[in-house]
Amino acid sequence: STGLLAASHRCLSGLRGGCLSAALIFAVSASAGDGLESAAAAGEKKNYGRVIAQCNEFLATSPDGERSASARLLLGKALYYRNLAEPALSNFRSALANSTNAITLSDALRWIGDTSYFLKRYDSAISAYEDLIHRFPESPSAALAHFQIGMALADQRRYSEALERFNAMITKFPNDKFSTQARYQITRIGRLARQTPATNRGGK
Numbered sequence: 001s002t003g004l005l006a007a008s009h010r011c012l013s014g015l016r017g018g019c020l021s022a023a024l025i026f027a028v029s030a031s032a033g034d035g036l037e038s039a040a041a042a043g044e045k046k047n048y049g050r051v052i053a054q055c056n057e058f059l060a061t062s063p064d065g066e067r068s069a070s071a072r073l074l075l076g077k078a079l080y081y082r083n084l085a086e087p088a089l090s091n092f093r094s095a096l097a098n099s100t101n102a103i104t105l106s107d108a109l110r111w112i113g114d115t116s117y118f119l120k121r122y123d124s125a126i127s128a129y130e131d132l133i134h135r136f137p138e139s140p141s142a143a144l145a146h147f148q149i150g151m152a153l154a155d156q157r158r159y160s161e162a163l164e165r166f167n168a169m170i171t172k173f174p175n176d177k178f179s180t181q182a183r184y185q186i187t188r189i190g191r192l193a194r195q196t197p198a199t200n201r202g203g204k
Contacts (some may be wrong), residue, residue, distance in 0.1 A: 025077060026051070034066065039074050051078035069099035073108055080115060089115045101201060106136040122152040143169065147178040150185065159193040 026043030036058060042050040055075035062068050076091035090114060096108040113128035129145035129152075136142065146169040153162035166182040166189075173179050 026074060036070055038073060039071070043074060043078060046081070048078040048081050051075065054080075064098060064204075066099055066101060066104070069095040069101070069104050069108075071109070072098065073104060076111060077116075080111070080118075085115050085119050089119070102136060106132055106141060109135075110141040110145065113145060117148060117152055120155075122156050124148075125152050143173040143176040143178045146172070147182055150182060154185065154189055154192075159189050162189055171182040 012128060015067045026040045036055075039051045039054040039058070041049075042054065042074075051074060055071045055078070058071045059068060059075070062071070072091040072095035076088040076095065079091065088110065090140035092108050092111045096105060096112065099105050099108065109128050109132035113125045113132065116122075116125035126149050129149045132145045133142055134141060139145075146165060150162045150169065152164040153159075159188060163186060166186050169182050
């Protein structure tokens with residue numbers, strides 16, 4: 001499964017970079033305030049050090065509430081792109097705990113899933129993605145969440161479950177870009193499953 005794991009990490013890397021613009025990744029609502037808008041602008045320019053400094057300065061005076069959740073989300077993304085996954089995950093969880101805004105909550109769950117996946121904590125990643133799908137089924141990240149659940153299952157050699165997830169995703173999102181990737185993974189997993197002992201195909 002080494003090849004599949006490498007492919008899934010390349011896919012996630014693509015989601016972090018090429019598939020989403022920096023403007024979308026670091027977007028915040030207009031109500032977040034000038035301080036966070038400045039931090040978001042720095043993120044769009046990939047100036048992650050400035051994002052981290054400005055968000056920490058903001059949180060020193062506004063540690064709680066909806067605006068702090070936005071700051072934690074921005075800070076987590078900047079830390080993630082600095083390859084500081086553990087503190088990034090902590091900030092994403094803090095954003096989740098401090099927000100009631102659907103956009104912030106769904107974004108936090110998506111990034112908790114992505115970061116857990118990056119850390120190879122596949123069950124935690126699946127849990128976050130499932131939570132996103134359950135609570136925010138119309139989220140723009142819903143198709144991504146379905147896809148990443150399939151990848152996390154496959155990385156654990158739970159091939160039959162991964163195939164089931166990918167096929168269900170294609171049915172639900174037939175025209176989504178991730179369905180194209182899911183079709184490729186179905187073919188790839190089929191090859192790997194034939195090379196794997198039967199005892200490893202359906203369980204952990």
